[in-house]
Amino acid sequence: xxxxxxxxxxxxxxxxxxxxxxxxxxxxxxxxxxxxxxxxxxxxxxxxxxxxxxxxxxxxxxxxxxxxxxxxxxxxxxxxxxxxxxxxxxxxxxxxxxxxxxxxxxxxxxxxxxxxxxxxxxxxxxxxxxxxxxxxxxxxxxxxxxxxxxxxxxxxxxxxxxxxxxxxxxxxxxxxxxxxxxxxxxxxxxxxxxxxxxxxxxxxxxxxxxxxxxxxxxxxxxxxxxxxxxxxxxxxxxxxxxxxxxxxxxxxxxxxxxxxxxxxxxxxxxxxxxxxxxxxxxxxxxxxxxxxxxxxxxxxxxxxxxxxxxxxxxxxxxxxxxxxxxxxxxxxxxxxxxxxxxxxxxxxxxxxxxxxxxxxxxxxxxxxxxxxxxxxxxxxxxxxxxxxxxxxxxxxxxxxxxxx
Numbered sequence: 001x002x003x004x005x006x007x008x009x010x011x012x013x014x015x016x017x018x019x020x021x022x023x024x025x026x027x028x029x030x031x032x033x034x035x036x037x038x039x040x041x042x043x044x045x046x047x048x049x050x051x052x053x054x055x056x057x058x059x060x061x062x063x064x065x066x067x068x069x070x071x072x073x074x075x076x077x078x079x080x081x082x083x084x085x086x087x088x089x090x091x092x093x094x095x096x097x098x099x100x101x102x103x104x105x106x107x108x109x110x111x112x113x114x115x116x117x118x119x120x121x122x123x124x125x126x127x128x129x130x131x132x133x134x135x136x137x138x139x140x141x142x143x144x145x146x147x148x149x150x151x152x153x154x155x156x157x158x159x160x161x162x163x164x165x166x167x168x169x170x171x172x173x174x175x176x177x178x179x180x181x182x183x184x185x186x187x188x189x190x191x192x193x194x195x196x197x198x199x200x201x202x203x204x205x206x207x208x209x210x211x212x213x214x215x216x217x218x219x220x221x222x223x224x225x226x227x228x229x230x231x232x233x234x235x236x237x238x239x240x241x242x243x244x245x246x247x248x249x250x251x252x253x254x255x256x257x258x259x260x261x262x263x264x265x266x267x268x269x270x271x272x273x274x275x276x277x278x279x280x281x282x283x284x285x286x287x288x289x290x291x292x293x294x295x296x297x298x299x300x301x302x303x304x305x306x307x308x309x310x311x312x313x314x315x316x317x318x319x320x321x322x323x324x325x326x327x328x329x330x331x332x333x334x335x336x337x338x339x340x341x342x343x344x345x346x347x348x349x350x351x352x353x354x355x356x357x358x359x360x361x362x363x364x365x366x367x368x369x370x371x372x373x374x375x376x377x378x379x380x381x382x383x384x385x386x387x388x389x390x391x392x393x394x395x396x397x398x399x400x401x402x403x404x
Contacts, residue, residue: 065116120337151256227350
């Protein structure tokens with residue numbers, strides 16, 4: 001779905017329509033992190049069990065992304081996006097009405113099924129609206145909805161939960177879903193081009209390329225580290241740093257500002273030099289989390305590092321997404337959706353790892369340094385991937401030189 005030069009002025013409108021959907025989905029994914037203590041108390045479960053609502057959602061994204069992408073591959077992309085937003089809206093309605101923990105978990109998983117395919121298909125649509133040198137920036141614009149959700153949606157949801165109960169938050173997210181569905185249906189251009197998909201076997205061959213698989217692994221590990229800390233940010237801030245419960249929402253605003261800045265910078269860096277952006281953002285993420293270990297008891301420093309965590313984590317999004325898109329030529333929609341699934345597998349891994357750290361007696365204070373080891377391993381995978389690419393490029397270079 002590429003736009004002709006004369007329609008360049010309309011491109012931002014279409015991209016921001018995708019941003020609206022990303023805002024709704026991002027809000028429902030992350031808002032539960034500011035509600036863990038309220039959900040746990042109301043449904044009579046532990047904080048660790050409430051944290052599994054995050055893991056359940058993330059695993060639903062991981063499973064749903066490839067299945068729904070394959071099932072909808074012959075549908076017009078705009079129709080797919082609208083249908084996914086309807087599923088998302090109904091899922092949040094079910095969350096608001098869930099009478100117990102089990103049904104809340106089921107509703108969260110149903111909601112999550114729309115997530116991966118929306119971002120996967122949306123990323124392909126976004127890159128098709130811009131020129132070659134702006135593809136990473138287009139991805140970052142769409143993902144700005146996710147970052148604004150953290151800046152505005154998550155703190156607002158945490159405040160609603162604190163004032164009116166956690167169910168009020170899901171009622172609000174349901175309303176956001178309705179608005180986002182209308183905006184996408186109205187503003188995203190219809191896909192009039194025929195895009196006959198590859199046979200599923202051929203798509204899987206493209207996905208099985210080593211560089212694609214390594215890219216997916218980088219995504220899992222990069223975000224696995226971030227969610228090891230961020231899943232438990234509410235008890236970390238209140239029980240370790242000493243903030244009052246009411247201070248969590250404003251601090252989450254700082255995290256959201258960091259996400260927006262990091263997301264946009266990551267897109268710009270990736271447009272200029274993708275490999276350097278990949279290595280630099282992963283290294284920075286590990287460094288920020290490692291340094292956070294030493295400031296856990298300083299209130300002003302924890303506010304600063306919460307913002308830095310958001311910036312460092314979301315600076316990796318566009319480089320990781322563009323890397324997988326470039327390496328999976330011929331299966332971009334599936335690869336893009338799988339990479340969103342990988343983000344959320346990292347989410348689940350991080351929530352699980354953080355729970356293990358806490359339950360094994362290491363405590364909340366151990367979370368940042370344990371988390372830093374995970375993106376550090378992603379950095380090592382990135383070095384391996386780039387070295388493999390250079391080795392693969394040498395024979396082709398020699399062959400071209402001999403032919404000349």
